[in-house]
Amino acid sequence: MGVTASRVPGGDGATVVTSQKIREGRVDAYKRWQEKTNHVAERFDGFEGAELYPPDSAEENEWVVVFRFAHVEQLTAWLDSGARRDLMDEARLLFEGAPTQEVLAGGEPAPQEQEVVTAVISHSVLPGKERDFLRWQDKVLKVQEKHPGFRGTELFEPVEGIQDKWVVAFRFDTRDHLDDWLASGDRERLLEEGNQYFSAYHVRKIGSAFSGWFRFGEGDEAGIPSNWKQAMSVVLALYPTVMVLNLTVGKVFNGWGIPGYLSLFISNVLSVSILTWVLMPLVNSALAFWLLPDRARSARTHVAGALVVMLCWAVFLLIFGLTTD
Structure with missing residues (x-):
């Protein structure tokens, strides 16, 4: 599994967002494996929580897992551990292709008094187009702010010598508002302009909800x-x-x-x-x-x-x- 590491100034927390496609008929086995993986991760220093987000439909078949650690060094220790490598070897027959991940180091947590839905988008920015990409992101933000339900965004820069992808995470108050933005004509026009600055991008949608003593991180009221x-x-x-x-x-x-x-x-x-x-x-x-x-x-x-x-x-x-x- 390749790891994409990203960092923003300030903030100690570290989050890894993993997406993977599960082979047909192996979903129950995958859930058991993921639960086992969570229990192993719990034994590592700095572990704060793990959340599993199933796909919206069988056609999408993209399962998203979020692990949170207190510090990026502690998250790295988990990602590089022999225990995790053994778990990944055990699960190879469960996945369709290699899973992908982004590690978001720093940043601000989502406000706990609200339900929010987050989109995590990784970009492969073309060499020499970094400043143009940043100006384009500023333009995207100004348009996003005018859309209903927008709650904020964070930009995670690449880390030299580790990876070259830029990661953007933005939040909306509901899944409907997020989907409205992703399907909007405004975003379509912005993507047409941004295509000259990056060669590829990938979108992952992550739900998150909080309910006091019963915060299980299952993403919505179903949890x-x-x-x-x-x-x-x-x-x-x-x-x-x-x-x-x-x-x-x-x-x-x-x-x-x-x-x-x-x-x-x-x-x-x-x-x-x-x-x-x-x-x-x-x-x-x-x-x-x-x-x-x-x-x-x-x-x-x-x-x-x-x-x-x-x-x-x-x-x-x-x-x-x-x-x-």
Whole structure:
């Protein structure tokens, strides 16, 4: 697999965007392999997350995977590792042709309070046309800014001695607005002008959504658990948290004579903090087979996950019933 590395001034984060076509009949095997790859990557320093984006249609057949690391050096260590090479050798029969990637070093993350859709476009700029290409990109930006839903753009320059492609990432608030821009007459006219500055380009569309405790990075509402599953999962983490706090911090507060309204406020701050940064990530990981719509496709899985949660409830009730008055 060839690696395209790109860098912008400032910013420490590093993202690798990989696209690959999957052989017919091998999609399930690919998903299992990708999940295995994610688990291996998690063991590397600086790993922040991995997201899988399936194609919009069977005709496109382009699967996009995004890995995020805290620093470009940590991402490079993962890309160059023997563990990753072994995984790529294992998956060769799953792919149609060689996968392609861009590594985006630096840049600003997408705003987490919004749903956004990102397009990543790599350009093979003709020698001696770099300044013309940059002026053309400025013109593209001025036109993009006038289109509905535009949220911003970043330009990643090539790294001398590593690769020669320029990468542009731009965001829109919805897939429809992004598609409208990509199919617009304005962009078509700009591409006709830009063809004299680059020999080839490739477009990858990446969805991204955020939903508080349930941020799985699946790209759209299809990646968010059902409300009833969210409620059951929150109760699973919330009940033991509140009970333990009442039995520990609550007794301390009572002994110190802290007023009830203040004690309750502090306990709420502690419980929400524990849920957000400790317990809910653990619950999400342990119950991903049931919470993630992409995995929980059968009635048996829905029932099994619900039974697991209710069994945990029963265990907590038994424990606290035996240990409290």
